[in-house]
Amino acid sequence: MRQYFGRKLLIYALTFFAAVTINWMIPRFMPGDPIQGLVARAQVADPASVDAMNAHYRNLFGLDVPVWEQYMNFWGALLRGDLGLSIWAFPTPVSDLIVRAIPYTLALLIPAILLSWWAGNRFGAFAARRKWLDNTILPVGYILTATPYMWLALLLAWSLAIVAGIFPVSHAYSFSLTPSWSPEFLGSLLAHWVLPFASLFLVMFGGWAIGMRNLIIYELEADYSNYLLALGARGKLVRDYAFRNAVLPQITGLALQLGTIVAGALVTEIVFSYPGIGYLILQAINSQDFFLLQGVFLFIVLGVLIANFIIDAVYTLVDPRTRVRLQGAGA
Amino acid sequence: MALRVSDLTVHYRTLRGAVKALDGVTFEVGDGEILGLAGESGSGKSTLGKSLIRMDGRMRHVGGTVELDGKELPIGDDGAMNRFRYKEVSLIPQYAMSALNPTRKIGKMVADLLDSHGVRYKSVEEELGRRLDLVELPAEVLGKYPIELSGGMKQRMVMVISTLLDPSLLIADEVTSALDVSTQKAVATTLAGFRNRGFVKSMIFITHDISLTHQIADTIMVMYAGKLAEKAPADTVVRAPRHPYTKALINSLPEVGVQYAERKLAGIPGSPPSLLNPPAGCRFRDRCPLAFDKCGEQPPAVEVAPGHLVACCKA
Numbered sequence: 001m002r003q004y005f006g007r008k009l010l011i012y013a014l015t016f017f018a019a020v021t022i023n024w025m026i027p028r029f030m031p032g033d034p035i036q037g038l039v040a041r042a043q044v045a046d047p048a049s050v051d052a053m054n055a056h057y058r059n060l061f062g063l064d065v066p067v068w069e070q071y072m073n074f075w076g077a078l079l080r081g082d083l084g085l086s087i088w089a090f091p092t093p094v095s096d097l098i099v100r101a102i103p104y105t106l107a108l109l110i111p112a113i114l115l116s117w118w119a120g121n122r123f124g125a126f127a128a129r130r131k132w133l134d135n136t137i138l139p140v141g142y143i144l145t146a147t148p149y150m151w152l153a154l155l156l157a158w159s160l161a162i163v164a165g166i167f168p169v170s171h172a173y174s175f176s177l178t179p180s181w182s183p184e185f186l187g188s189l190l191a192h193w194v195l196p197f198a199s200l201f202l203v204m205f206g207g208w209a210i211g212m213r214n215l216i217i218y219e220l221e222a223d224y225s226n227y228l229l230a231l232g233a234r235g236k237l238v239r240d241y242a243f244r245n246a247v248l249p250q251i252t253g254l255a256l257q258l259g260t261i262v263a264g265a266l267v268t269e270i271v272f273s274y275p276g277i278g279y280l281i282l283q284a285i286n287s288q289d290f291f292l293l294q295g296v297f298l299f300i301v302l303g304v305l306i307a308n309f310i311i312d313a314v315y316t317l318v319d320p321r322t323r324v325r326l327q328g329a330g331a
Numbered sequence: 332m333a334l335r336v337s338d339l340t341v342h343y344r345t346l347r348g349a350v351k352a353l354d355g356v357t358f359e360v361g362d363g364e365i366l367g368l369a370g371e372s373g374s375g376k377s378t379l380g381k382s383l384i385r386m387d388g389r390m391r392h393v394g395g396t397v398e399l400d401g402k403e404l405p406i407g408d409d410g411a412m413n414r415f416r417y418k419e420v421s422l423i424p425q426y427a428m429s430a431l432n433p434t435r436k437i438g439k440m441v442a443d444l445l446d447s448h449g450v451r452y453k454s455v456e457e458e459l460g461r462r463l464d465l466v467e468l469p470a471e472v473l474g475k476y477p478i479e480l481s482g483g484m485k486q487r488m489v490m491v492i493s494t495l496l497d498p499s500l501l502i503a504d505e506v507t508s509a510l511d512v513s514t515q516k517a518v519a520t521t522l523a524g525f526r527n528r529g530f531v532k533s534m535i536f537i538t539h540d541i542s543l544t545h546q547i548a549d550t551i552m553v554m555y556a557g558k559l560a561e562k563a564p565a566d567t568v569v570r571a572p573r574h575p576y577t578k579a580l581i582n583s584l585p586e587v588g589v590q591y592a593e594r595k596l597a598g599i600p601g602s603p604p605s606l607l608n609p610p611a612g613c614r615f616r617d618r619c620p621l622a623f624d625k626c627g628e629q630p631p632a633v634e635v636a637p638g639h640l641v642a643c644c645k646a
C-alpha cells in the first residue's frame with residue numbers, strides 16, 4: 001500500500017512539474033505581447049516615453065533576462081507563492097485576485113456538487129425500482145442533462161430574474177451595499193447565489209440520477225443479486241447491496257467533479273457575472289493577462305491533482321476489491 | 332416422495348412469441364435421491380431448475396404443479412415462493428465464482444441472508460464452522476471478501492452457504508462446467524457427501540456431462556427439446572438405454588464410465604427443433620434413425636420396467 005501511494009505521489013509530482021513548465025511556456029511562445037497592451041492603455045504618444053515604459057514593465061515582469069533564467073525565476077517565485085502581478089487589475093498580485101475569487105466559487109460549487117450528488121443518487125435509485133417513475137421522470141432527466149448548460153442558465157436567468165423578477169440577474173451582491181456581516185448584505189448574497197446555484201444543481205442532478213439508475217439496474221442483474229433472490233433474501237437486502245455497489249463508481253465521479261471546483265464553473269460565472277475563478281479566467285483572456293491566466297491554471301492543476309490523490313485514498317478505503325488488490329501487489 | 336412434478340409447462344415470453352422451453356414434464360424425486368438431469372444444451376434443464384426455485388422475469392408458469400414434501404409450491408408466485416426458498420428448496424448456481432457480493436465480507440453476507448429468513452447467525456454459527464471444516468475451508472474465510480478466495484474456495488463456500496439450512500431439495504445447475512476434471516470429481520463427491528450426511532434430502536444435479544452424472548446420481552433423467560425423453564436408474568440409462576436419443580448420447584461417449592473430454596454430444600448429427608413453434612409429434616423425429624409414421628403423434632412416457640420411463644413409440 002505504502003509503495004502504491006509512493007508511486008502515485010511520484011507520478012503526481014512529475015505531472016505537476018510538466019504542467020508548470022507548459023504553463024510557463026505557453027504565454028511566452030504565443031503571439032501577442034501583453035506589455036504592449038499595457039503600454040497602449042497608458043495612451044502615451046512620445047516614442048522615448050514608450051520605450052522607457054516598455055523597459056520598466058519588462059523589468060517589472062522579469063522579462064528582461066534570458067529565457068532559462070526566467071524559467072528558474074518562475075519556479076523560485078512559485079515556491080514562494082508569488083504568482084506575479086496581474087495586468088488586468090494592475091498592479092494587484094495574481095495570488096490576491098485568486099484568493100478573493102475562491103470563496104465565491106466554493107460557495108457556489110460545493111453545495112451544488114454535493115447536494116446534486118446526494119439527491120441524484122437517491123432519486124436514481126428510487127426511480128430504478130418504480131416502472132412508472134422510470135418511464136415518466138427519466139426522460140426529463142435525459143432532457144435536463146442533454147440541454148446545453150448555457151441554455152438552461154439563460155432560461156433560468158430570463159424567466160426567474162428578468163421576467164418574474166424574483167432573483168437578481170447578476171453579480172454576487174448588490175453594489176449599493178458595502179460588504180459586511182449585516183443581515184441585509186447576507187440576504188443580498190443569498191439572493192444573488194440562488195440562480196447560479198440552481199442552474200448548476202439542475203444539470204448535475206440529472207446526470208447523477210441517470211447514472212445511478214443505470215448502475216443500480218446493472219447491479220440488480222448481477223449474479224450476486226440473482227443468487228440472493230434465488231435464496232429468498234428480502235428485496236430490501238438485495239437493493240441495499242446493489243445501492244452500495246452502485247455508489248462506488250459514483251464516488252469516483254464525485255471526486256472528479258470536486259477536482260473541477262478549482263476551475264470554477266466557467267459558464268455559470270460568466271452568465272451570472274459571478275466573481276469566482278471562472279470569471280477571472282474570462283477577464284484574463286479578454287485582457288491578454290497571461291500572468292493571471294497562468295496563476296489560475298496553476299491553481300487548477302494543483303487542485304485537480306490533490307483531488308485525485310484524495311479520490312485514490314478514499315477509493316481504497318471504500319472498495320475492498322481495490323484494497324485487496326493493493327495488498328496482494330504489496331506482498 | 333420428496334418432489335413430485337406433474338405436467339409442468341413453462342414458457343419464456345419473447346418478442347417473437349412464447350418459447351416453449353418446458354412442455355408437460357412429469358417426474359418424481361424420492362427422499363435421499365440424487366437425480367441427474369442430462370441433455371444437450373438448450374433442452375430445458377436450467378429452465379426446469381429455475382422453475383423449481385425462482386423464475387426469471389421472462390418466464391411464465393403455464394401449467395402443471397410442483398409438490399415438495401406433500402406441499403404444493405407456488406412456483407408462479409414470486410412473493411409466495413420466498414417462504415420456501417433456502418429453507419425448503421435451495422440452489423447452487425452455475426455462476427458460483429460471482430455469486431457472492433464482492434463488497435461484503437462473506438460472514439456478514441451470510442448473516443444478512445439468514446436474517447432475511449428470521450434465522451439468527453449465532454444459532455447456526457457452530458454448524459457453519461463444522462461444515463467449513465468439512466470442505467476444508469478455514470473459519471477465517473468468513474472475515475474475508477470474495478476476491479480474497481480462490482475459485483475452488485468460492486465454489487466450496489457457495490456449496491456450504493446454499494445448504495446451511497438443510498433444504499429438502501437442492502438444485503445444482505452445471506456447478507462443475509467451469510472446473511477442471513479433477514476438481515469436477517471432487518465437487519461431485521462433496522455434493523454426494525452432503526446428501527449422505529443429510530444436509531440435503533434430495534438433489535437435482537444438472538449437467539450436460541452424462542459420465543459425471545453417472546458418478547453421483549441414483550437416477551438419470553434425459554431431456555430433449557423441453558420434454559422428458561427417458562428416466563431410469565443411472566446404470567440402466569448408461570448401460571441399457573431404450574430411447575434412441577439416449578442411445579445416441581451414450582454412443583457418442585468413447586467408453587462408458589470413463590472420463591471423456593471434448594467430443595461430448597458431437598456424435599449426433601442435426602440439431603434440436605426451435606421451441607418457438609415446436610413440430611407436432613416426437614420432437615426427436617428429424618434426427619431419429621428409427622422414425623416412422625406413428626412418430627407424428629407425441630409419444631407418451633411409458634414405464635417399460637419399474638422406475639424406467641421412456642417417451643418413444645418404438646420402446
Ligand SMILES: Nc1ncnc2c1ncn2[C@@H]1O[C@H](COP(=O)(O)OP(=O)(O)O)[C@@H](O)[C@H]1O
Binds near residue numbers: 376
Ligand atoms: N431468457 C430466455 N428467453 C427466451 N428463451 C430462453 C431464455 N432462456 C432460455 N431460453 C430457451 O429455452 C430453451 C431451454 O433453455 P435452458 O433451460 O437454458 O436449456 P439448458 O439449461 O438445458 O441448456 C432453449 O431453447 C433456450 O433458447
Ligand code: SF4
Binds near residue numbers: 630
Ligand atoms: S418416437 Fe419415433 S422419432 Fe421419436 S424417438 Fe421414438 S422412434 Fe424416434
Ligand SMILES: [Mg+2]
Binds near residue numbers: 376377378505
Ligand atoms: Mg443450462
